[in-house]
Amino acid sequence: MDTAEREHRRALAADMVDDLLEQDVVAVALTWVDHSGITRVKSVPLAGLPRAAADGVGASPVFDVFLLDDTIISGRHAGGPVGDLRLFPDLDRLTVLAAQPGWAWVPADRFDQHGVPHPQDERGLARAVADRLAVHGYEVQAGFEVEWVVGHGGTDLFRPSSTAPAYGHARQVELSDYSADLLSALAEQDVEVLQFHPEYAPGQFELSTAPEDPVHAADTSVLVRETIRAITIRHGLRSSFSPKVTVDGVGNGGHLHLSLWREGRNLFGGGESWFGLTDDADAFAAGVLRRLPALCAIGSPSVASYLRLVPQHWAGAFAAWGLENRETALRLVAGRDLEVRCYDLSANPYLVVAATMAAGLAGIVDQERLPEPVGVDPVALPEARRLPTCLEEAVAAFEADEVLTEAFGAEFAATIADVRRGEIARFADCSPEEIAALTRWRH
Incomplete structure (x- = not known):
């Protein structure tokens, strides 16, 4: 993901903020689903959406080895305390949540810190x-x-x-x-x-x-x-x-x-x-x-x-x-x-x-x-x-x-x-x- 793409994403998110404010949104939940089928989340205040869209939101890659009961195993190629990923919201799917006043939701794609898709990103694999x-x-x-x-x-x-x-x-x-x-x-x-x-x-x-x-x-x-x-x-x-x-x-x-x-x-x-x-x-x-x-x-x-x-x-x-x-x-x-x-x-x-x-x-x-x-x-x-x-x-x-x-x-x-x-x-x-x-x- 190059600088031009990041700035485009920042501008797109910034254009959405006023409309979301009018709908009383105060925060956005960025979700992904782990290998055990559990929906995990990181959230940002609405004002932070442009920054999240451009730079992502930090999340550990350790979630690749979470079990459904939150036990963390040691995988052959994943796990441990070292490393970081970035969650990038897919703004095309951003949805104001009718059942959770004040919240919007958006699915996230997982990238590394250099903007390269994470090789174990589930949504990326489907795409x-x-x-x-x-x-x-x-x-x-x-x-x-x-x-x-x-x-x-x-x-x-x-x-x-x-x-x-x-x-x-x-x-x-x-x-x-x-x-x-x-x-x-x-x-x-x-x-x-x-x-x-x-x-x-x-x-x-x-x-x-x-x-x-x-x-x-x-x-x-x-x-x-x-x-x-x-x-x-x-x-x-x-x-x-x-x-x-x-x-x-x-x-x-x-x-x-x-x-x-x-x-x-x-x-x-x-x-x-x-x-x-x-x-x-x-x-x-x-x-x-x-x-x-x-x-x-x-x-x-x-x-x-x-x-x-x-x-x-x-x-x-x-x-x-x-x-x-x-x-x-x-x-x-x-x-x-x-x-x-x-x-x-x-x-x-x-x-x-x-x-x-x-x-x-x-x-x-x-x-x-x-x-x-x-x-x-x-x-x-x-x-x-x-x-x-x-x-x-x-x-x-x-x-x-x-x-x-x-x-x-x-x-x-x-x-x-x-x-x-x-x-x-x-x-x-x-x-x-x-x-x-x-x-x-x-x-």
Whole structure:
């Protein structure tokens, strides 16, 4: 980042300050998401925004080896007390927060002190993989489904805010003001919500956001979750996005929807392959399917993820695909997109889109083809292939996958594996009940 770019950023931020003052903003939160899926933050007073835009805000690189419970491990290529990074706000995404009066939010990119992108910047990786697709003539549109549970405040136990029926309107009636406040806040923040509804578990809800370019889709996922958190607190309640809030519950998913485009055309429709897929979309989906075990280390990255990722819970526990099949890890929505169902919200959304796009691009380059679709519950098929049943298996698959480790780079991939193994060691002696309790309020 040269001097001219820094001064341009300073001027752009300075031009924004007066408008933000008129909206009663007093401070700006700069967020990034670490390798464990925790959203971390540094904030500046509004008057400091131009300086932050030009010079960045200091942050230690040690966050690359934080676990979800704030334990710091010693990684092979990251960690320790030495060094500093700079957080640079992406001013195009700056948003005044409707649920946090006085605050604005902006996602940050991490650079070193010389203005060079940090090699383990998660948002930068997502942008780099999207750029690789663009070189091949493709673009991806992406969107996340966000599932969460709402519990009563004042306790670390989970006491659901509603025990009304699954998908029942009664639950939405019981939390009518809460739901309306949430949707109003998201609309005020220019988040396009496609749908909102009560989900299966007690106190559980889900919303889906409109497709965007992959980096912005990940940004929106962060913004949505933090807005949910803020609205929930303002109502005296508590929210959890954990993949397994209680051991006997179904857990929260974080499904990713992807569509592949070329020259303004959605390649998931109008073709001659399965259910109207074009050959390119077929190959893209095949690349993702082939690498699902390794992708679990990114999209199902916590020990608790594997309490959720079990058969007959609609979690997508099998490395298979099907048309509108909610028990396969890949669900094709004919003519529209591909849903990856095995992911959850303990994942870093930037790493999720980066890794999934890299897998899909490899499928295109290698001209891979989808196998026969699965039209039944895969549990009934003796040949059905389970996804990893524990985080150890997922990490081993990730380290063995040349496409993903090359996309991440050797040091980044090694640090991901180090962090995952750190969590495995952290919870090695814990029962499922203890794992659920210790991770319940972390995401």
